[in-house]
Amino acid sequence: MEKQNNGKTFSKKTFQKQRQNGFNPRPNSNFVKKAKRTATAPYNFIEFKKNAIVPSSFSEKSSAPLYSGTIRVSLKSLSPLLVAAKSENNSEANNVKTDKKRDLLRLNNKSPVIPGSSIKGMLRSLVEAFSFSSMLTVSDKKIFWRDVASNEDDPNNTYKQLLAEDKVKAGFLVKEGASYFIQKASWKAIKNKELYKYNKDEIYYSAGKNFKTGKPNAYRIKKDNKSEANEKTEISQKVMNNFLVQMQNSDDQKRKWNNYWDPKQEEKSKRGFPVFYIEEKGEVSAIGLCRYFRIPYEYTPYDLAKSNADNAGNVDFATRFFGISNDKTTIKGHIAVGPVHFSQYQDRIKEVEAVLSTPRPSCIAHYLVQGEDVKANNLTCLHKYLKKDDPKLRGRKMYWHRDLIRDDDQSVKGNGNVSVLSKLQTIENAEGEFVIHVDRVTEQELGALFTAIQLPSGYAHHLGSGKSLGLGSVRLEIKSIDVQNVKDRYTSLRLRLKLFTTTEERNLTENELNNQIKPYVNSFKKFVFSKIKNHFGKASNYDELRPVKQIYMMLDYSHKPKNELTQNMPVSPQRDKNGQKDSSILTYSARLILKDIEDVYNS
Helix, strand or coil: CEEEECCEEEEHHHHHHHHHCCCCCCCCCHHHHHCCCCECCCEEEEECCCCCCCECCCCCCCCCCCEEEEEEEEEEECCCECCECCCEEEECCCCCEEEEEECEEECCCCCEEECHHHHHHHHHHHHHHHCCCCCCCCCCCCCEECCCCCCCCCCCCHHHHHCCCCCCEEEEEEEECCEEEEEEEEEEECCHHHCCCEECCEEEEEEEECCCCCCEEEEEEEECHHHCCCCEEECCHHHHHHHHHHHHCCHHHHHHHHHHCCCCCHHHHHHCEEEEEEEECCEEEEEECCCCCCEECCCCHHHHHCCHHHHCCCCEHHHHHHCEECCCCEECCCEEECCEEEEEEEECCCCEEECCCCCCCCCHHHHECCCCCCCCCCCCCCCCCCHHHCCCECEEEEECCCCCCCCCCHHHCCCCCHHHCEEECCEEEEEEEEEEEEEEECHHHHHHHHHHHCCCCCECEECCCCHHHCCCEEEEEEEEEEEEEHHHHHHCHHHHHHCCCCCCCCCCCHHHHHHHHHHHHHHHHHHHHHHHCCCCCCCCCHHHCHHHHHHHHHHECCCCCCHHHCCCCCCCCCECCCCCECCCCCCHHHCCCECCHHHHHCC
């Protein structure tokens, strides 16, 4: 295959080599025109290697100085801003849920305020990325999947192998005390018109829809009373928990489950809940409601993010600085952030209407590294959370800066279901300040904080809700620094007296600020690079590391990609008035691979 640029023709190999050296095709080049279709999303991923984790810069044995004090920071909104308080459901007279209204937290005088916890979370995410710390906030919930559309004879089709005709069994789930058992039964697929037949030993059962016809799948499940005493199998707590998690993901399944155990449905409860299941080594390994039910992946995203350092109990850079508290451990942090109070703002008259959706790790075409050999639109070829695929996370998720969506943009308003529609009350032209308190931090931690706050000119932070809609771009600036060496702070009479006096703080000039923070920023970068330099190519310094370059690409507000390159795709294909699918619109169901950050940024 030949590539062209500025009239020159060269081979694919030469093109790839030049691209590695920084060459990028023009947006209208033949290469871009002929490129295979790829996914678009308002987010992307900073490269992450779970065994390239930077430890804390603090050591009990070290005599290096520690610092305490305050940093005053200004915040200016560059796009409409919403850090939402608790949402309110607006209801009609008949108590039917309508849209959700989301507004900022407001004081009694209706002035908006941003909680310090929101600012702290934003800064922590950036410090984690800049310092190559662990990804501790990754989901540890099981992800369930199925693939009924792919070729059953494909040797790579793990799903169809696990749920082959001779492996799927049926039965009735019964509860005895705190334990669950399966009463084994026979099953067969039937026609829909037979669904309403019934007797006490068998059930004609509808579960799910046929992905080709759209009609309900119908089955007959029949209990074998002759072997009842010998064919009851206890379900492990792990398998049962996985099954119950699935029940919570669907209102319809949750309703069916609750109805079966209703005391008024005694006959149903005695017979049991009809299920399908598979076994492994003679034990039930997975349960579902339909013939092709969802099964859990072997790994969770947290399993793929957890490093050897985490397993050994070592504390990474950001965890020592910000702290952590969960069911496994508690580490006190060394930073506190005050709320943002605004000196000026305007309530945006026009509400932003949209369906707010959260990216899910189950979208493996986006969240997992996919090799060059992987073909889009074929789930059997995509790398999954399975041991045989040796899966790897794409990295830390970050959002692009985007232009605000148009008021008439229907693509973000869903299918007209008002119960999932949010009305976002935002503010704009907002300016305010907040204060950061640090206590006994190292110079490297202080440098990391300065790096995360004071971005280069033209760059901005992401804050609050609606980032995929173009909301939440803000610019932070350090206004004053009152941080001292802890030993000096308590041995100097002048500094001790300063603790009990109040003076009007003066804003630092740009040169003063740079002179104050530069030694700490350099110390931070030098420390991180010494720990990480052998993991990310031939970088000669911290700023040349690929993940660092990617972070700045995602934070670049003055050169953000065009909206069409970073828009959310519909879940499924749109249809025209004749019911035909519009193949020109990219969708999540097409399972297209997400481009790397560099490819989107340079398009």
